[in-house]
Amino acid sequence: MIGIVQAFAPTYARARTQFLEAAATASLPIESHRHPLLGRDGEDLAMDVVRDGPPDADKLLIVSSGCHGVEGFCGSGVQVFALHDQEWRDLAHAQGVAVLYIHALNPYGFSHLRRTTHENVDLNRNFHDFRQPLPVNAAYREVAPLLLPDAWPPQADNERAVQAYIAEHGGAAWQAAITRGQHEFAQGLYFGGTAPTWSNQTLRAVLRQHGRRASRVGWIDLHTGLGPSGLGERIYCG
Ligand SMILES: [Zn+2]
Structure with a gap:
């Protein structure tokens, strides 16, 4: 011990x-x-x-x-x-x-x-049968440019756009859009990958x-x- x-x-x-x-x-x-x-x-x-x-x-x-x-x-x-x-x-x-x-x-x-x-893969979102079509996270598509803006660090207009999204859809929807995982944006957050x-x-x-x-x-x-x-x-x- x-x-x-x-x-x-x-x-x-x-x-x-x-x-x-x-x-x-x-x-x-x-x-x-x-x-x-x-x-x-x-x-x-x-x-x-x-x-x-x-x-x-x-x-x-x-x-x-x-x-x-x-x-x-x-x-x-x-x-x-x-x-x-x-x-x-x-x-x-x-x-x-x-x-x-x-x-x-x-x-x-x-x-x-x-x-x-x-x-850049979130490992516990990587266990799919990759011969089958992967799930699509349409909400992530919408927030992707807000999460990774062209200018870094994010500028005031980016912060305003994030707040506008949350005001319209709610904080829970914002979080769900991001953390559900996605297979489309390899540079993005919660990326599940396209292969094992x-x-x-x-x-x-x-x-x-x-x-x-x-x-x-x-x-x-x-x-x-x-x-x-x-x-x-x-x-x-x-
Ligand atoms: Zn964990």
Whole structure:
């Protein structure tokens, strides 16, 4: 067991080191899937995978971090702490549950303190069947020029246009237009991409390797950015 504060790191590079050290301390093998680019400080980037439990376990719990890059600081801390928590590990073993820790689904965003991947993709909006037509976000089309105006920083006329949109449609509609995700503007916000990203393809390979033999799979994907500070909140259950 380590202290809670010790489990958290100030950079991606440090977070990765702590995760790898925690796996080594627990005598668990590490699978590293190398990212094609380097990090903010020139460090290697990877999606690191550690499995705690037998390869043929019927019950699998996945604990993943860094879907939204910079949000990985919290998820990594949870993973590092859990790997050092012998009581938790013994409990999972006794229940026949294998735990699969996936560190940094989006290592590029984690290191560069960005929400998106190096393809400017919002990763949890990237899991579509790309052979099918992609959803169209007509409202985003309307607000796209307001979000990324030609002049930067935005000028007064841009601010007036944003306020006019909100006055006409309401703040909730403004937010929904942006955060629903879109597949049309590759430079824009909440871009879901037009093809599977590196993270999508790598994660699918990890799941093919580790998920096939389990008949029951639970998955906790750790995020931050919503809700009160320091409070765990189940934002989606399905
Ligand atoms: Zn998130």
